[in-house]
Amino acid sequence: MAPTLTSVSEIERKLASLRLDEDRAARLRTSVMTHIAWVPEEWVEAAEDVLAGLAERHPSRTIVLFPQSGKGGLEGEVSVESFGAGENRSVCTDTIRIHLHGTSAEHPGSVVEPLLITDLPVFLRWRGVPAFGDSAFEELVDVVDRLIVDSTEWPDLPRPYAELAQVFDRVAVSDIAWARTSRWRSMLASLWPAIARVERIKVTGTEAQAQLLAGWLRSRLGRAIRLEHEPSNKLAGVELDGEPAPFPPGDPPLPADLLSDELDKLSRDPVYEAAVSAAVT
Amino acid sequence: MALAEDQRLENPLLAGLPVSRRSEPCALVIFGASGDLTKRKLFPALYSLAFRQLLPEKFGIVGVARSEETDDEFRERMKAAVQEFGRDEFRKDIWEGLAEGMRYVRVEANEDAALDRVAETLTELDRSRGTAGNRVYYLAVPPDAFETIVGGVGKRRSAEGWTRLIVEKPFGHDLASALELNDLVHRYFEENEIYRIDHYLGKETVQNMLALRFANGIFEPIWNRQFIDHVQITVAESIGIEARAAYYEKAGAIRDIFQNHLLQLVALTAMEPPIDFTSDSVRNEKVKVLKSMHTPGPKNVVRGQYGRGYVEGEEVPGYREEPGVDPNSLTDTFVAAKLFVDNWRWADTPYYVRAGKRLARRETTIAIQFKRAPHPPFEELAAEGLRPNVLLINIQPDEGVSLAIGAKVPGQGLQIRTVHMDFLYGGAFRTDMPEAYERLVLDCMRGDSTLFTREDEVTEQWQLVDAIVAAWRRDRPSFPNYPAGAWGPPSSDDLLQRDGRTWRRH
Numbered sequence: 159m160a161p162t163l164t165s166v167s168e169i170e171r172k173l174a175s176l177r178l179d180e181d182r183a184a185r186l187r188t189s190v191m192t193h194i195a196w197v198p199e200e201w202v203e204a205a206e207d208v209l210a211g212l213a214e215r216h217p218s219r220t221i222v223l224f225p226q227s228g229k230g231g232l233e234g235e236v237s238v239e240s241f242g243a244g245e246n247r248s249v250c251t252d253t254i255r256i257h258l259h260g261t262s263a264e265h266p267g268s269v270v271e272p273l274l275i276t277d278l279p280v281f282l283r284w285r286g287v288p289a290f291g292d293s294a295f296e297e298l299v300d301v302v303d304r305l306i307v308d309s310t311e312w313p314d315l316p317r318p319y320a321e322l323a324q325v326f327d328r329v330a331v332s333d334i335a336w337a338r339t340s341r342w343r344s345m346l347a348s349l350w351p352a353i354a355r356v357e358r359i360k361v362t363g364t365e366a367q368a369q370l371l372a373g374w375l376r377s378r379l380g381r382a383i384r385l386e387h388e389p390s391n392k393l394a395g396v397e398l399d400g401e402p403a404p405f406p407p408g409d410p411p412l413p414a415d416l417l418s419d420e421l422d423k424l425s426r427d428p429v430y431e432a433a434v435s436a437a438v439t
Numbered sequence: 440m441a442l443a444e445d446q447r448l449e450n451p452l453l454a455g456l457p458v459s460r461r462s463e464p465c466a467l468v469i470f471g472a473s474g475d476l477t478k479r480k481l482f483p484a485l486y487s488l489a490f491r492q493l494l495p496e497k498f499g500i501v502g503v504a505r506s507e508e509t510d511d512e513f514r515e516r517m518k519a520a521v522q523e524f525g526r527d528e529f530r531k532d533i534w535e536g537l538a539e540g541m542r543y544v545r546v547e548a549n550e551d552a553a554l555d556r557v558a559e560t561l562t563e564l565d566r567s568r569g570t571a572g573n574r575v576y577y578l579a580v581p582p583d584a585f586e587t588i589v590g591g592v593g594k595r596r597s598a599e600g601w602t603r604l605i606v607e608k609p610f611g612h613d614l615a616s617a618l619e620l621n622d623l624v625h626r627y628f629e630e631n632e633i634y635r636i637d638h639y640l641g642k643e644t645v646q647n648m649l650a651l652r653f654a655n656g657i658f659e660p661i662w663n664r665q666f667i668d669h670v671q672i673t674v675a676e677s678i679g680i681e682a683r684a685a686y687y688e689k690a691g692a693i694r695d696i697f698q699n700h701l702l703q704l705v706a707l708t709a710m711e712p713p714i715d716f717t718s719d720s721v722r723n724e725k726v727k728v729l730k731s732m733h734t735p736g737p738k739n740v741v742r743g744q745y746g747r748g749y750v751e752g753e754e755v756p757g758y759r760e761e762p763g764v765d766p767n768s769l770t771d772t773f774v775a776a777k778l779f780v781d782n783w784r785w786a787d788t789p790y791y792v793r794a795g796k797r798l799a800r801r802e803t804t805i806a807i808q809f810k811r812a813p814h815p816p817f818e819e820l821a822a823e824g825l826r827p828n829v830l831l832i833n834i835q836p837d838e839g840v841s842l843a844i845g846a847k848v849p850g851q852g853l854q855i856r857t858v859h860m861d862f863l864y865g866g867a868f869r870t871d872m873p874e875a876y877e878r879l880v881l882d883c884m885r886g887d888s889t890l891f892t893r894e895d896e897v898t899e900q901w902q903l904v905d906a907i908v909a910a911w912r913r914d915r916p917s918f919p920n921y922p923a924g925a926w927g928p929p930s931s932d933d934l935l936q937r938d939g940r941t942w943r944r945h
Contacts, residue, residue: 340456340457343452343456344456344457346452347450347452347453347456350449350450350452350453351450353452374452375452378451378452378454379451379452380451407492407496408492427455428454428455429454429455430455
C-alpha cells in the first residue's frame with residue numbers, strides 16, 4: 159500500500175518520480191486532456207467502474223475528487239498506468255485520487271489547478287446533481303472547459319434543469335442522458351415531415367430521457383408538446399400521438415463509450431441547451 | 440440511422456445529429472474474388488465497416504472469379520477470411536447481415552457473356568436488397584483482364600443510379616500503357632467515376648501528414664528551402680517478393696513502390712496548402728508537385744537487387760533464386776534517387792528517396808532534416824553529440840511523429856545531446872485506426888475521390904518513371920549488389936555522401 163500523500167506538492171513530486179522510474183526509456187507521454195471527476199460518497203463504486211474503462215482510451219491525467227466531511231486537509235494517491243501501443247512502446251496515464259476533507263472539499267479549485275496539464279482541455283464529470291451555487295461547484299466550473307453530467311442520476315426532474323440552464327453561458331455542458339437518446343433522435347428525425355404535427359409524446363424510459371426528448375421536440379418544432387412518461391430504467395419505446403415509433407437499429411452504447419464520446423466534444427451543444435430549457439417549460 | 444446532409448436544411452430535427460458517413464444503397468462487385476486482396480483486405484474491411492454500422496442497410500456484394508464456387512461456398516470462404524484477418528471480434532449476427540447480400544458469379548477469363556450473369560445478379564440484388572441500381576465495381580484483377588471487364592461493365596450500365604469503378608494498381612506499366620488504360624476506361628466512364636486506388640493514401644498517418652502541415656501554424660513557415668536542408672523518404676520492406684515473381688519480374692521496385700506510394704509521399708510532403716479539402720483542390724496541388732519534378736540524371740538514381748543474406752536472423756535466398764525468377768534477372772528490388780522539386784519553395788532542396796525489398800527492417804518514414812543552428816555558441820567538443828533537428832514522420836510501423844532536438848546533458852558544464860520528442864499517434868487517441876481499405880472503399884461508395892489518384896497524377900508519375908527506366912536500358916548492372924538484410928547497395932550511400940550527407944541512422 160503506497161503511503162498517503164497529504165499535500166498538492168507531494169502529489170506533484172510523486173507524479174514526477176513515477177514517470178521517471180526505471181523503464182522510462184520505453185514510456186511515452188501523449189496527453190489530450192485532464193479529466194476531473196467529482197465523486198460524492200454514494201457514487202464511489204459506479205465511478206470506479208466507468209473510470210476503469212476510460213483510462214485506456216483517453217490517456218491523460220484523471221483527477222478523482224472524493225469530497226468528505228471532516229475538519230480539513232487532503233489525502234492523495236497517485237498511480238501511473240501504462241498501456242501497450244505498438245512494438246516495445248507503451249503510453250502512460252496518471253490517475254490521482256484525492257480525498258478532500260472540510261475546507262478543501264469546499265474549495266477544490268485550489269487543489270486541482272496546480273495539477274492540470276497546461277494548455278489542454280479540462281473536463282469535469284460531476285456525479286449526481288451538481289451543487290449549483292456552492293463554492294465547490296462554482297470554483298470547479300471556473301477551471302474547466304466542459305461539465306459532464308448524467309441527469310438520469312438526478313431526482314425531482316425537470317426542476318434541476320432550470321439551474322443547469324444558468325451555467326450554459328459559463329461552461330459547455332454534456333449530459334450522458336442526452337447522449338443515450340441520440341439513436342432515438344436520429345430515428346424520430348427520419349419521421350419528418352409527419353412528426354411536425356405531433357401533439358403528444360409518450361416515452362418509456364428514464365425521467366431524464368422523457369424530459370429531454372420532449373424538450374427537444376418542443377424546441378426544434380417551436381411549439382408545445384405534451385409529455386407522458388412511463389418509467390423504465392432504459393429507453394424502451396416512444397409513442398407519438400398514441401402511435402408507437404419504430405425502434406432504432408443497432409445496439410445501445412456502453413456507459414464507458416458514452417463518457418468517452420462526450421470527452422471528444424469540445425464546443426457547446428446548442429440543441430441540447432435548447433432542449434433543457436424547453437424541458438422546464 | 441442518421442440522414443444525408445442535404446436533408447438537414449429543411450428538417451429542424453436533424454440539427455446537431457451526427458452526420459452519417461454511410462453511403463447510399465449500393466452493390467459492390469468484386470472482380471478477382473478468389474484473390475489474395477479480397478481475402479486479406481477487402482472482406483476484413485467490409486466486415487469492419489458492417490461492425491461499425493457504416494455500410495448502407497441496403498447493400499449487396501457480388502464476388503466474381505474463375506473458380507467454381509456456389510454462393511454458400513463463397514460465403515464460407517470469406518467468413519474464414521474475416522475470422523483470420525479481421526481486426527474486430529467476429530460476431531455471427533453482423534456476419535450474417537453481410538452474408539445475406541452476398542452472391543457469387545463464376546466467369547471464364549475474357550468471357551464477355553459472363554458479364555450478363557453479373558448484370559442479372561445485380562438486378563436481382565436491386566430487387567431483393569433494394570440496392571437501387573447503384574454500383575461499385577472493384578477491379579482486383581491483373582491488367583490483362585481489364586479490357587473485357589471494363590468494356591463489358593460499361594456496356595451494361597444500369598439505367599438507374601450511379602456507377603463507380605475502383606481500379607487496383609498497377610495502373611499500366613509505363614506511360615503508353617497507362618494512357619491506353621485511361622482511354623479504355625474513359626470510353627465507358629467519366630473521370631469522376633474512376634477511383635484509382637493507392638492504399639497508402641488510405642493510411643491514417645499519411646492523412647495525418649496533411650493535418651500536421653496544414654493544421655499547425657508552427658511547421659508551415661519553416662517548411663521550405665530556407666529552413667529545410669533536405670528530405671529523406673524511405674519505404675523499406677523486409678519481406679521478399681513472396682509468391683509474386685511473375686508480376687515483380689516485370690515491375691521491379693520502381694513500378695511496384697516508387698511510381699505510386701513513394702511519389703505520393705513526395706507529393707504530400709512538398710505540396711502547397713490546398714484551398715480546401717475537396718478532392719480536386721488537394722489533387723491539383725499534388726499534380727503541381729509532380730509537374731515540377733525534373734527527371735533525375737543517371738548519377739542520381741541507384742538501382743539494386745538483393746542477393747542471399749540474413750533477415751531477422753534467418754538466412755534468405757537471393758532474388759535470382761526465388762521461385763519463378765529468371766536466374767539472370769536484371770529486375771531492380773531496390774531503387775534510390777535524388778529528386779528535386781523545382782519551384783519557389785523547394786529549389787535546390789534534395790529529396791532523397793529509397794524503396795526496396797529485403798532491407799534490414801520494415802519501415803516507411805518521411806524525415807525532414809532542418810538546417811543546423813547557424814552558430815552554436817558551445818565548445819566544439821560539447822556539441823559533439825548534436826545532430827541537426829529532424830522531424831520524423833513514421834508511417835509504419837509505430838505510426839507517429841518525432842522531433843529530434845538538442846538538449847543539455849544534466850551535470851557540470853554544457854554538454855549537448857540529441858533527444859527525441861515523440862508523439863505516438865495511437866497513444867493520443869486510443870480508438871483503433873481503421874485499415875486503409877475500410878476508409879477507401881467507404882469513400883468510394885460515398886463518392887469522395889480525394890484519396891484516389893487522378894488521371895493526370897498517374898500520367899506525371901509514369902513520365903518520371905519512364906525517363907528513369909530509359910536510362911537503365913543503356914547499361915547492364917552487376918546484380919545482385921546488396922545482400923538481403925542490408926540497406927541497399929553501397930552506391931545508395933554514395934548518393935548522399937557525394938553531397939556531404941548520410942541516410943538517417945536507424
